[in-house]
Amino acid sequence: MLKFVSLLALVLGVATAKYLDAPTSVTLQVYYETLCPDSIDFLVHQLHPSYVNFGGDVVQVELIPYGFASEDNSTGEKVFTCQHGPEECYGNKVHSCVINAATVNQTVNFVFCAERSASPANSTILQGCAEQNDISWTDVEDCLSSGLADDLLSANGNKTKVVDPSFIPTITIDNVYSQDNQDGAIKHLKTLLCNILQYPIEYCRC
Ligand SMILES: *[C@@H]1O[C@H](CO)[C@@H](O)[C@H](O)[C@H]1NC(C)=O
Ligand SMILES: *[C@@H]1O[C@H](CO)[C@@H](O)[C@H](O)[C@H]1NC(C)=O
Ligand SMILES: *[C@@H]1O[C@H](CO)[C@@H](O)[C@H](O)[C@H]1NC(C)=O
Ligand SMILES: *[C@@H]1O[C@H](CO)[C@@H](O)[C@H](O)[C@H]1NC(C)=O
Numbered sequence: 001m002l003k004f005v006s007l008l009a010l011v012l013g014v015a016t017a018k019y020l021d022a023p024t025s026v027t028l029q030v031y032y033e034t035l036c037p038d039s040i041d042f043l044v045h046q047l048h049p050s051y052v053n054f055g056g057d058v059v060q061v062e063l064i065p066y067g068f069a070s071e072d073n074s075t076g077e078k079v080f081t082c083q084h085g086p087e088e089c090y091g092n093k094v095h096s097c098v099i100n101a102a103t104v105n106q107t108v109n110f111v112f113c114a115e116r117s118a119s120p121a122n123s124t125i126l127q128g129c130a131e132q133n134d135i136s137w138t139d140v141e142d143c144l145s146s147g148l149a150d151d152l153l154s155a156n157g158n159k160t161k162v163v164d165p166s167f168i169p170t171i172t173i174d175n176v177y178s179q180d181n182q183d184g185a186i187k188h189l190k191t192l193l194c195n196i197l198q199y200p201i202e203y204c205r206c
């Protein structure tokens with residue numbers, strides 16, 4: 001009995017220590033491209049369900065659309081080349097404008113809507129997804145035509161260069177890359193987050 005009690009105390013102690021050490025929120029940076037199948041899969045099947053089920057207070061999300069794009073500004077204008085062609089640059093710019101103007105909640109839901117569609121860089125679909133989330137499409141068009149979208153995409157290029165990803169999407173946690181977390185996020189983000197947060201929220205039990 002005594003043995004059992006001390007074992008119980010030990011287990012509780014360890015559990016409490018773990019709980020006290022565990023972070024109460026996690027910030028994910030997601031480096032992605034709008035037409036990359038691996039990005040689409042991650043955004044739709046990993047990121048969105050985790051964001052919705054853990055909540056935006058617990059899972060904070062920073063989206064950085066750019067990926068393996070490149071920029072030529074030698075003529076004074078910013079000209080981008082994207083891995084999946086000009087349509088992807090357009091999609092990345094629209095996402096950049098939304099990220100800049102909308103709340104994270106609106107943005108994550110917009111991205112989910114667009115990326116799970118049959119044609120994630122189609123302007124009609126992007127407009128529909130924006131309107132569905134109370135994001136002004138007129139503002140997005142102004143962003144695209146004013147040059148703001150180019151500046152935002154260029155800034156995403158700078159951020160991406162710092163991480164120097166070898167795979168897209170790349171996910172960092174609190175701005176730190178680790179291969180284990182990358183693999184965990186891609187494979188099963190929910191499990192990774194449950195492990196990091198270390199507390200038995202209902203969602204982690206099912
Ligand atoms: C010009 O393009 C390069 C990449 O080719 C980029 O590193 C640099 O930040 C750009 N400069 C400006 C001012 O945007
Ligand atoms: C986030 O967006 C969803 C879908 O548009 C909405 O149902 C939910 O109420 C929003 N949550 C917050 C905290 O704004
Ligand atoms: C975009 O989607 C709309 C609605 O689904 C469709 O009618 C249109 O042909 C598409 N445009 C392109 C360029 O694929
Ligand atoms: C990107 O970085 C370059 C310097 O490396 C800087 O000149 C440029 O202004 C930055 N661009 C943006 C949009 O932050």
